[in-house]
Amino acid sequence: MKNHDKPSIFSDEFECENQIEESELASNAECAVSRDLASYPDATQKEVMRRYYFIEWMRKELAGGWTQKNLDPLLNRAARELQLKAPKWRALANWWKIYSQSGFKLTSLIPRQTAGNRHLKVKNEMVFFDKALERYLVPERPSIAAVYQYYSDLIRIENQNIVENKIEALSYKGFYNRIKKLSAYDVKVARHGKYLADMEFNSIDAHYPASRVLEKVEIDHTPLDLILLDDEHNFPIGRPYLTLLIDQFSRCIIGFYLGFKEPSYFSVMKALLNAIKPKNYISEQFPSIEKEWCCEGKMESLVVDNGAEFWSKSLEQSCLELGIHIQYNPVRKPWLKPLVERIFRTINSKLTISIPGKTFSNILQREDYDSKKDAVMRFSIFNEILHKWIIDVYHHEPDSRKRSIPYLKWQEGINYLPPISYSPEDEKQLAIILGIKAKRQHRRGGIHIHSLRYDSEILADCRRMYPSVTSVLTKTNPDDISYIYVFIEHEQKYIKVPCVDPIGYTKGLSLFQHQINLKLQREYIDKKTDLDSLAKVRMYINDRILKEINDLKSRQKKATKGISRLAKHASIGSDKKESISTSPLLNVSKDADQTKPVQPKGDDWDDLISDLDPY
Incomplete structure (x- = not known):
């Protein structure tokens, strides 16, 4: 369909507002029921009955066709007897035609909605209304008054370029009424979203209530x-x-x-x-x-x-x-x-x-x-x-x-029908059944969970008896983390394992309290940590290591056999000397690069160093 052939959202506004698409009518024929007279306003119902009374009166009194010659002489008498306002003869004749052709259905006498101007006031005004409508149907939900101002401004600016036959804008009331004739569902979807539109206009699924306690x-x-x-x-x-x-x-x-x-x-x-x-x-x-x-x-x-x-x-x-x-x-x-x-x-x-x-x-x-x-x-x-x-x-x-x-x-x-109650034995199991489940490694030192360590003699025996079991199921009672339950697969039972690190800290402590304590501890450590200073130190260490590596690469390679043992003899340490250069076993010249170990007469170098090392 071409754009100019596409029907406007208002194409049926002044012609047949209540028409239903044939496809929709066919699909809903089985569940839809036509509205009856009682569904119309009281004024409409009274008007229908007035028309019906005049038609029935005329059917009994009229001799001949429903023409002006036959109807006019009877209208005043009918109005007096019925105590109702008499219609024009042409209107009465038209009522009879519609009524008889419908198979004498009372609803055929319902007046047509003819209030208001059934034709567009101006020819080119709809273009500007459609632009204003685009601004109205947005999630920001501007008011009708604000959109009408935009609509009026568009026409005012356009009229500045027109000499004759200027475009006439709708009044605010006409604009408001046209907005209100839009599909309420479509407006809700555009301005509030499909979910809220469905909530307001769609049917709500039935809620089936329970028939017994705790169902x-x-x-x-x-x-x-x-x-x-x-x-x-x-x-x-x-x-x-x-x-x-x-x-x-x-x-x-x-x-x-x-x-x-x-x-x-x-x-x-x-x-x-x-x-x-x-x-x-x-x-x-x-x-x-x-x-x-x-x-x-x-x-x-x-x-x-x-x-x-x-x-x-x-x-x-x-x-x-x-x-x-x-x-x-x-x-x-x-x-x-x-x-x-x-x-x-x-x-x-x-x-x-x-x-x-x-x-x-x-x-x-x-x-x-x-x-x-x-x-x-x-x-x-x-x-x-x-x-x-x-x-x-x-x-x-x-x-x-x-x-x-x-x-x-x-x-x-x-x-x-009484509900099922739990026995005292069952209640003891609830703490395990409803405990927080987790899988943890089972190794030397016990089980590490929640930044805590849990271990016991029974758990150590299980490690010795079942060394291949490295992963176990744990259950934590969030109210008390001084212990956990550990499921032993080979014995098909839970054992209670206490917290051993730190001792006494977890007594009566909940998991939530422990997590808060850990968070506070981390925050305290973070506050006490000088991150800038640590960064500078780490950079200095990295630079110092790189410098040392480069210096060593530039030096001549020295004889190092036995030097590590000589370092022990020289007692090199952080509190004393930092070099073996002062050792009497070395002949140190002024040029550090010419430093060479003195070879003792008649003895092997390694044997001598071994004799000097009492450890």
């Missing part, structure tokens, strides 16, 4: 809109990350982990442990909590998004070992994981909203508020408040539509 459990992370203080030093330590698991059936929060490390397998593992195990620590650690946190047991499916921490091999293996299926959501479809997204908004809007130290997602909302300066909440206090809100408030509060209460829904679910 589907959603997990995700979020940074809380709050800055907390260190418990001991009372200085701001930043925004905490919350990793949370919520049961789809009951909407109960079954576990969480609150910390300052970015989302990782570590935070996922901690939250999983909290969700699976009984919450026996609550009454002892938080005596102010009145209710019971009864959520525990093995989940069937863990619904996750596509975060890197959820694609780790450690998580995949651990979940398989625990019998948990990982369900990965398609990219950018949050409606398939609705509950955890909603609970994060609830926590930030209901719990943290009134706590000093709140942060704002939008920088314009912060104004003069200083989150760090106004922070007053210590980490331990917020941890208690979060537990209490979940257990005593959220679990016993009806949802916004008053359909259910999470705690009662959980009780209903476990009474119908």
Whole structure:
């Protein structure tokens, strides 16, 4: 198709705005349903019924054809009896023609949309509108007013070169109305991107809810809109990350982990442990909590998004070992994981909203508020408040539509089909199963991992018994790196191996704390290191070596047999002499190049040197 034959985006603007392509109509014929009269505005419905009443009245009273001679005498009487405004005879005759030809379908009487000018006001104005449209349909999303100004300026400049029949620009209202007649989807794609356009206009996939407790459990992370203080030093330590698991059936929060490390397998593992195990620590650690946190047991499916921490091999293996299926959501479809997204908004809007130290997602909302300066909440206090809100408030509060209460829904679910609980022996295995997996070399000195060394007598016995095994599987408990678990392939079991270097450092130390310590140590060393001075020294050493090599190449080669032993006899060292020239066994002349060893009478040189060397 040539460019001048290509239909404009407005080619049907004044002719048939509601036409549908025949191909689209054919493909959608089975699922599309024609609109009925009720789908039109009330005014349109009233007008259709007015036309219908006049047509039916005339059908009963009219004798002859639908002509002016027959219709005019009856119109006033019909208007009085129907109490409706009478139409012109030609309009009534046209209504009857359309109505009868349609097979007496009521929708054929719907008025045509004839409002507005159905013809272009000016002949050449569309060229400039198309240029303005190109500027409007861009990701920068300029306003209609700004684009109209550009459109007006284009025509104004063009008119400077025209003497007669100048181009007349649309009014702002006409320009605005033309913009609004564009395809809303196409405009959204051009100005906001296809993803947001699909989100707004496409149908949303159905979300199939769980039918029992722990059938589907959603997990995700979020940074809380709050800055907390260190418990001991009372200085701001930043925004905490919350990793949370919520049961789809009951909407109960079954576990969480609150910390300052970015989302990782570590935070996922901690939250999983909290969700699976009984919450026996609550009454002892938080005596102010009145209710019971009864959520525990093995989940069937863990619904996750596509975060890197959820694609780790450690998580995949651990979940398989625990019998948990990982369900990965398609990219950018949050409606398939609705509950955890909603609970994060609830926590930030209901719990943290009134706590000093709140942060704002939008920088314009912060104004003069200083989150760090106004922070007053210590980490331990917020941890208690979060537990209490979940257990005593959220679990016993009806949802916004008053359909259910999470705690009662959980009780209903476990009474119908109790989830699988872990025995005490199984709980001991969780630390191993959910530990951080790694492959390490097993050699003399033990196993080196996390910049630490782990070894024991049992591990040394394994090295002696199985010398061919040079690589082993290790599992690290991120909460305590004073030991690791090492899998012995030949015995099909894990052994616990303590950290031996440095002794006492790792007692009660978490992996995250250790990594921070290593980072601080490196930063300290970097600050104390004079890199400029080291660079100068290294350059001096390199230059000095090169100079010495060049000097040696330029000197005459000397007899060196036995000289190394003579250097021992002369006691050359850093604290004394630097040359053998003072040795009595040498005859040194003024010319250093003529220095020659004195040959003792009747003795061999090497034998003499050997006798002189008592070592």
